[in-house]
Amino acid sequence: MRQLDERGSMIDVCLLGTGGMMPLPERWLSALLVRCEGHTVLIDCGEGTQISWRYTGWSFRDLDTILLTHLHADHVAGLPGILFSLAFAEREEPVRIVGPHGTSRVVHALRSIxxxxxxxxxxxxxEGTSELQLPGGLLVRTLPVAHRVPCLAYTLHRPRGRRFLPERARALGIPVQFWRQLQRGEPVEVGGRIVSPEEVLGPPRRGITLAFVTDTRPTPELPAFVKDADLLICEGMYGDPAMLPRAIERGHMLFHEAAELARAAQVQQL
Known part of the structure; x- marks a missing residue:
């Protein structure tokens, strides 16, 4: 489990599975949990996801959104178990499942059991590049990547609000009861004059960005897509450079290609 914290703007990240194709006794297939402001996002749902989830102690009921990179079995076969766990946890709010073309067909087939x-x-x-706002304030961006089937890379960005400057508010004679509204970016009326949030807020602040890239060959668009991410979680299917022909054939990266992507994008951590 990992916490990404940019001075109070925190998200929790937990890799549930990192294996490829077949699960191992101590290594489940692709799945990542992201938690922010009491809301949970699951990226991919390989076989064994509901088992590895139970080791975290996180509640199933908080799961709002499932993001699927693509529809191969090692990334979606855990979905029926997760849906059952959500039902057993008595979740009643809707759950959104997001993925590439074909997701609806696969989800409804798996959900039939x-x-x-x-x-x-x-x-x-x-399809294509998209943006999506999630509960908890996370902004999701997608990028199509180069696998054997339609596949998406994801970034999840947690913006940070601008810092409220109380000394400036006092100098302007703004009563304390209006401060919270100004912090939310709402103008207020004081003494017959409209006070703009711009008058009492500091400059924009850097947020937190998590990037998730799996089952793809390197593409020209990827470095810009994941640029400056605080954490890049990226596949590396093969360590031996001699496996390059197979990596190309099957749409995967070598270890050193993942490292080169991280360096080109100047991410904080791979």
């Missing part, structure tokens, strides 16, 4: 759910499933298929 968990036919009764106490919550609605909302399926959203994305």
């Amino acid at each position: 968990v036919p009764v759910l106490p919550f609605a499933l909302e399926v959203l298929e994305l």
Whole structure:
């Protein structure tokens, strides 16, 4: 488990599975949990996800959104178990599942073995580059990448609000009861004059960005897409450079290609 913290703007990150193709006794298939402001996002849902999730102590009920990179079995086969765990946890709010073209067909096929759910499933298929606002204030961006089937890379960005400057508010004679509104970016009226948030807020502050890239060959667009990410979680299917022909054939990266992407994008951590 890892916490990304930019002076109080925190998200929790937990890799549930990092394996490829087949699960191992101590290594489950692709799955990542991200938690922010009491809301949880799951990226990919390989076999064994509900088992590895239980080791975290995180609540299933907080899961709002599932982001699927692509529709190969090692990235989606855990979905029925997760849906069952959500139902068992008595979640009632809708759950949104996001993925590339074909996601609706696959989700409804897998969901057929968990036919009764106490919550609605909302399926959203994305093509091309997209932006999506999630509960908890996370902004998701997608980029199509180069695998054998439609596949998406994701970034999750947590913006930070501008710092409120109380000394400036006092100098302007703004009563304390109006400060919270100004912090939220709302103008207030004081003494017959409209006070803009710009008058009492500091400059824009850097947020936190998490990038998730898996099952792809390097593409020209990837460095700009993940640039300056605080954490890049990236596949590396093969360590031996001699495996390059297979990596090209199957749409995967070598270890050193993942490292080169991180360096080109100037990410903080790979």
